Structures are given as structure tokens and as C-alpha cells.
Amino acid sequence: MKELTIVSGKGGAGKTSVAASFAALARDKAIADCDVDAADLHLVMEPTIKHREPFSGGSKAEIDLKICSSCGLCRTLCRFDAIDKDYKIDDFACEGCGVCADNCPEKAALLIPRQAGELFVSDTRNGPMVHARLIPGEENSGKLVSLVRSRAREIAENEKLGLVLIDGSPGIGCPVIASVTGVSLLLIVTEPTLSGLHDLDRIASLAGHFGIPSAVCVNKFDINIEMTESIEKYCAGKKLPIVGRIPYDTLVTKAQIAGVSVVEYSGGAAALEVSRVWKKTNYMLETC
Ligand code: SF4
Ligand code: SF4
Secondary structure (H helix, E strand, C coil), rough: CEEEEEEECCCCCCHHHHHHHHHHHHEEEEECCCCCCCCHHHHHHCCEEEEEEHHHEEEEEEEECCCCCCCCHHHHHCCCCEEECCCEEECCCCCCCHHHHHHCCCEEEEEEEEEEEEEEEEEECCEEEEEEEECCCCCHHHHHHHHHHHHHHHHHHHHHEEEEEEEEECCCCCCHHHHHHCCCCEEEEECCCCCHHHHHHHHHHHHHHCCCCCEEECHHHHHHHHHHHHHHHHHHHHCEEEEEEEEECCHHHHHHHHCCCCCHCCCCCCHHHHHHHHHHHHHHHCCC
16 A cells, blocks of 8 residues: 655645545545644535544643632743642643643542544545544644555455545644655655745655655746746756646635636646656555
8 A cells, every 4th residue: 555645844835736636637536634733625525524533642640629729839840831829720821631630639630631623534426534633722733644545544444445635734844744754755846936946945855764765846937937947957956746737716715716626627727737647656656
């Protein structure tokens, strides 16, 4: 079984648009939306949720004031100043380290697991999909990404599907590391801007660090040909194969508004190029 993750250094470069088109073009795959902080693949996949489960990202302390003797030990020990003078916990400051619970002489301080999000397993017109929602402000998105990936892998194994197609997390932090480590191939979608080149460099360095085979495609290449050429020069220097140049096409936005991928919506210029990008990416997948 192969795993393909589609990433970009930040949101808005066209990563999810490409992922949605690949979901329509690839055969025998499970889909994993690992962009759990700002999931939007479901907007064009129309998932029918078959299973949902709470995700507990960690724990927070709670103090039972009926038992608490106000000895003050927990306040002295808490390194995060999360306990106020009335022994109320500041949820944002509490790191869930458990020191207060471990040392409370009255057993009044407890560590309580908190729901940080929800995981969904759905059917879509293009195959099974695992996706999730992280409650705003909650942490541990890397852990949730790992869970989404592992559920999608389980489905692919059980249903004998040859591919897990992953819409990766943006950035280069913990969630994106969780969505790229150990995959067969990384497709980096970039845009022809200075920040696009900067983001590409960061994600390519990350991929190089983990030894992940990578390819690049430039989205909306024709909005800045000069910068597209700079990106291609950068890729040549890093021996990163370019699998396509997707043109700017208003049909991409129209497809999004219609709730489908561009390859399902039109046979226009972007749709044709995305189909070509898929063929080249699939060839690389088969040979890597
Ligand atoms: S250590 Fe326990 S008993 Fe003492 S103030 Fe904290 S919660 Fe209350
Ligand atoms: S769990 Fe740790 S961070 Fe949270 S209140 Fe207790 S000692 Fe402070």
C-alpha cells in the first residue's frame, strides 16, 4: 500500500484543490484529511458520516473545592501559574502535567481528560474518507493527524485499497510532520510568489531531513512566470522533480462553489493540467 501526502508551506496555495481532484482521479484509495486545524476537503467531498468518535487530546486539572483544604501546595508546585488564589484552574494556562493531582494531600486535585475534537469516518462519491475537527484553541493536532492517518490506513488495508491519499497539514510544525513521516511520496503544491518559494524551501528541507521522496507542482504558474522560473530553478538545484504547472483558471473557484473538484466540474485548462499532474505523480508512486 502506498501513501501520498499533498502539502504546501501554508494554506491557500491550492493543496486541497489538488487533493480533491486526485481523489476523483485515483482508483482504489482511502482519503485522509489531515488538515485538522482548518479542515475543508469535506466541502467538496460531500461526506456521509458513518462513524464518529471523540478525540481526547490531553487532560486538564480540576479541583474539588468541597474537599480542598486550601493548603496552597498545588499553587506552590504549579510551574504554569494555572491555579488562582481561590483554587480555580485557568484552563488556558494548565498544561495537564498532573503535578497538582500527584501531590494534593486531600486528593482534591484531579486530572480530567478533555475532548479536543472529533474524528469521522465517512463514505464519499470518491471512496472512504477519514476526517476530523479540532475544537478551536485545543492543542495536540499532531496526535489527531496521526489518528486520522492510521484510521485511513486501517480502512485501506481492510478494503484492500492500494493508496492512502492524504491532504496534509499546512506549515512545517508538528501536524505536518505527523502527516508526512514515512509516506511513499510527498507532492508539494506551491505558488509563484516569494513567500511560496520560501515555504517550498522549508517543506523541501523537512522532507529532505526525513528522507521522503518529493515532487513539486506550481499552481497558478502564469500569474508570475518569472517567479515560476525561479521556483523551477530552485527545484533543479535540489533535484526535486516538477510534475506540473497548473494555470490560473476561474473554473477552479466555480468548482469549489459547486462543491466538486475541478476535474469533476470542467475540462478546462486547470482540470487538464491537474489530470496530467496526477498521471505523473501516480507514475512516481508506482516506481518509488
Ligand atoms: S494541594 Fe489539594 S488541598 Fe491543597 S490547595 Fe491544592 S487542591 Fe487544595
Ligand atoms: S496539571 Fe500541572 S499545569 Fe495544570 S494546574 Fe496542575 S500543576 Fe498546574
